[in-house]
Every structure is written in C-alpha cells, then in structure tokens.
Amino acid sequence: MKRGSFQQMKALNKSIILTKILEDGPISRAQIAKETKLTPPTVGSLVKELIEQKMVIESSQGESKGGRKPTMLVINEKGHYMIGIDAGSRNIEGILTDLSGKIVTHVKNKLTLPITEDQFLSVLIDTINTILENSSDYKNDIVGIGIAMHGVVDAESGKSLFAPNLNLRQMPIAETLSEHFPYLIKVENDARALALAEKWFGQGKSSERLVVVNIGTGVGSGVTIGGELYHGESHIAGEIGHMTIDLDGEQCTCGNKGCLQTFISGPAIAKRAINQINLGEQTSLAEVDEVTALKVFEAAEAGDLVAKEILHQTGTYIGVGLINLIHTLNPSQIVLTGGVTNAKDYLLPNIEAAINERALTRKAKQTIISVSELGEHSTALGAVALIIGELFATNGTLS
Ligand SMILES: [Zn+2]
The missing domain is CATH 3.30.420.40 (ATPase, nucleotide binding domain)
Structure with a gap:
C-alpha cells in the first residue's frame, strides 16, 4: 500500500471512531471495534491519538459483563475552545465556548451607522481582542474564529460580498482577521450559521x-x-x-x-x-x-x-x-x-x-x-459551530 493511501485510510478510520464517540458516547473501545468492524488494536491506537489531541477523554467506568469494567470514552468538551461572532446590522456580538457550546465569555459592541469598511473591521477586531483578553485561561486551547455575517457571503474566500444593512460590499473579512489572529478563520452567512447551530447544539x-x-x-x-x-x-x-x-x-x-x-x-x-x-x-x-x-x-x-x-x-x-x-x-x-x-x-x-x-x-x-430553543446567542453559536465542524472534519488537527 502506498504511503498516501495508508494516511487516507488512517484518517478515514479515525473519523469513523470520532463520529461514533460523538454520536454514541459514552462508549467503550470494545464496543467501537464491534460496531465499526475495525480491529481492537486499530481502535486502541487511534483512540490514543484522539486523546493526545484532546478530542476524546476517558470518562466513568461502564457496566461489565463479568471481569474488569471497561473504560468509557466521550468527547473532550473542554479540550478546545472557539470564538463565535454574530456580526449583525446594529451590533457585533462575540462569545467564547467549549465544544458543548457552553459560553465562557460574552462581548457586545455597538455599530454606529453609516459605517465604512475600515470602521466595521476595526470594531470586529476590537471585539475579538476583548474576548481574548477576558479568556486568558483558555488562550492555549482556542482553535478558531467563526464569523456569522448578514447578507451575501462567499464562505470559500471568507468575503462578505454584500451586507445590505451596512451598505458595504466586497469586504475581505477572513483575510483581514488572519493578519491579526493566528487562528483558523471561517466566515458564513448568518442564516446558514443558524442551521449549523441547530445541527450541533439544537433540534437538528x-x-x-x-x-x-x-x-x-x-x-x-x-x-x-x-x-x-x-x-x-x-x-x-x-x-x-x-x-x-x-x-x-x-x-x-x-x-x-x-x-x-x-x-x-x-x-x-x-x-x-x-x-x-x-x-x-x-x-x-x-x-x-x-x-x-x-x-x-x-x-x-x-x-x-x-x-x-x-x-x-x-x-x-x-x-x-x-x-x-x-x-x-x-x-x-x-x-x-x-x-x-x-x-x-x-x-x-x-x-x-x-x-x-x-x-x-x-x-x-x-x-x-x-x-428553535437556542435563545439569544444562537447566531454566535452557529459561528462557533463553523469551527467545530472543521475541527471534526479534520479529526482535531486544526491547531
Ligand atoms: Zn425581496
């Protein structure tokens, strides 16, 4: 087997295990092997990597059918933190959450209209800086910044193509933020971010x-x-x-x-x-x-x-x-x-x-x-979900 395809196979198996723990955790290594048809040694070594990457953690002991009680695995909710920004037409709101969506910091800044591109981007940068200042305990575990922006967004380039309520066009949000912050930056339309919020934290x-x-x-x-x-x-x-x-x-x-x-x-x-x-x-x-x-x-x-x-x-x-x-x-x-x-x-x-x-x-x-029952921070949670989705899609290798 070529090295490339071995790496691909490993990534695929890791993703199968991670998804299993996300959907069915707490779950034992033996149960994962049984349900995914992967061999116990494969499961063992990939789980070890996921634990080292702080994606998975061992939790309480499970039920045993005689013999030693198995160790159960769950998603390590406190292993990574994400910043989510709701860039609306009147305010910019930002939150820092763990993988379960639990909010540890919340910041809100007002936008004064009319506004120029530079002014808007500078409020955005200030909001993120304030979150970082208020979150020094988590600084080393922050993996990304998601931005939920109203209007038409090109998610691939991270550009706001048209923000009607601000009357701004062609704003290079991801490009500008990546000059200031050493994290993964993702930009998405707010309604789509809300869909991700329901998918990760809500009814979907x-x-x-x-x-x-x-x-x-x-x-x-x-x-x-x-x-x-x-x-x-x-x-x-x-x-x-x-x-x-x-x-x-x-x-x-x-x-x-x-x-x-x-x-x-x-x-x-x-x-x-x-x-x-x-x-x-x-x-x-x-x-x-x-x-x-x-x-x-x-x-x-x-x-x-x-x-x-x-x-x-x-x-x-x-x-x-x-x-x-x-x-x-x-x-x-x-x-x-x-x-x-x-x-x-x-x-x-x-x-x-x-x-x-x-x-x-x-x-x-x-x-x-x-x-929806997600409440007032649902859009910012959707921005957080943008990063979580990426974290899971890459098996926790973002940072
Ligand atoms: Zn219309």
Whole structure:
C-alpha cells in the first residue's frame, strides 16, 4: 500500500471512531471495534491519538459483563475552545465556548451607522481582542474564529460580498482577521450559521436534511444536507425571503415585488397592523406610539383580537412559504428561528393548517416543524459551530 493511501485510510478510520464517540458516547473501545468492524488494536491506537489531541477523554467506568469494567470514552468538551461572532446590522456580538457550546465569555459592541469598511473591521477586531483578553485561561486551547455575517457571503474566500444593512460590499473579512489572529478563520452567512447551530447544539442533531428559517427584520434560511451546508452555485441558496408570493405585491427591500419577506418579517407585521389602525379597526394598537411586531405580539397576549388575527394571518403566510420550501427541497425537518417566532403560539396552528391544506403527499405533510430553543446567542453559536465542524472534519488537527 502506498504511503498516501495508508494516511487516507488512517484518517478515514479515525473519523469513523470520532463520529461514533460523538454520536454514541459514552462508549467503550470494545464496543467501537464491534460496531465499526475495525480491529481492537486499530481502535486502541487511534483512540490514543484522539486523546493526545484532546478530542476524546476517558470518562466513568461502564457496566461489565463479568471481569474488569471497561473504560468509557466521550468527547473532550473542554479540550478546545472557539470564538463565535454574530456580526449583525446594529451590533457585533462575540462569545467564547467549549465544544458543548457552553459560553465562557460574552462581548457586545455597538455599530454606529453609516459605517465604512475600515470602521466595521476595526470594531470586529476590537471585539475579538476583548474576548481574548477576558479568556486568558483558555488562550492555549482556542482553535478558531467563526464569523456569522448578514447578507451575501462567499464562505470559500471568507468575503462578505454584500451586507445590505451596512451598505458595504466586497469586504475581505477572513483575510483581514488572519493578519491579526493566528487562528483558523471561517466566515458564513448568518442564516446558514443558524442551521449549523441547530445541527450541533439544537433540534437538528439527528436530521439528515435540515432547513432553518430565520424570520426577523429579514427572512433567510440555511440548508444542511447530510450535516453539510448547501451554498448553491453562487452563494445564494436559501434566500427564501425573496421568493415571490404576489406578483403585484408590496415593494421588497431587494427591489422585487411581493416577496415572502413583505408578508412575514417583523416590519411586514407592523405594517399590516398600521393598515388595520388606518381602516379604523378597534384595537389597542391605535394607542401605541410606534407599532412594531413586538407591540403586535404584546397586544395579542393582552387579548387584542385584531393583533391576534394579524399573527394568525402571518402564520398562514409562513405556512405557504414553507410548503414551497418543502416541495422544492423536501427536508425532513424545518426549525424556525428569529424574533417573529416569539409569537409561535399564534403562528404554529396556521402554519400547520396551511401545510396540511397544500402538501402534495402525506409524507410532505409530516415534515417536522418546530421553533428553535437556542435563545439569544444562537447566531454566535452557529459561528462557533463553523469551527467545530472543521475541527471534526479534520479529526482535531486544526491547531
Ligand atoms: Zn425581496
């Protein structure tokens, strides 16, 4: 056997063992050998390497069927640390976490608009520097920095091609950061990062075909197939916010008319509420200074019927968007996230009804729809997951 192919075989076997421990740990060496059909000596020597690389650790003793109790193996959650950055349109938030996603440091910096490329990059660098200053105990175990950036991102080159809310184009984020920090740097679109967050830490762990739909000020989605993100030919796969729902509909921020985003985003909900007020409908929202989607949700919670109806209607629109997605991609699971999903109790029944009514097959109706439970740091966790994915893909050889 040639040396190259021996190395490849070893890497493949190591990856099989690491995945086994990740998915089924705590697990003994003997059980790994049995289930992967690798020989016990192969398992033994590769596990030894994984322990040295701080990817795997021996945990408590397992059950024995007579004789010595086997030592169980689990992922070494405290072996490596990652920085995750959520570069939004108003703030840059950063976290440092271990492999389980446990946050040990959190930093938030405001962006002042309008902003130049240099100003934006300098806030980004400051945020990372503050995290590093606050994390001196973990400094030697940090392996990478993930950036989740709104807008269109070229993940391969680590460039932000277009950040609409900042009005910046062609920003070389990975290139700039690698001049300042000696770590692996990965940049990804925020909706795709959210999909990875669900895949590693949330509800999508066992999902082979997962779509995460983010519904907030804008609407986007991230698609993972077999655990891998799907980018499409030129980085725009998943832009479901801009699927046309009404040819003659309202103007969207993208320039087209009647996009899904003009029906289901936070601003769209606020706009429908204002229309109802202007029509003279009896609603407590008429007394509110500035009507926002949050105010509509609060009014619904307080029993306002007009507010409730607006949210129910929003649920129907989301359901229509999701059935288009189901018929195009046929995912096993869709996780909804973003500010608008706070109103899930009003949205979900109508989402399900719209899907039931329109689905082409019984299986399509059964697509699992749920709302994310990852909380406010979900995008930054997705940025962390970018690095974790790379760490596992390379069997822990990043650092
Ligand atoms: Zn649009």
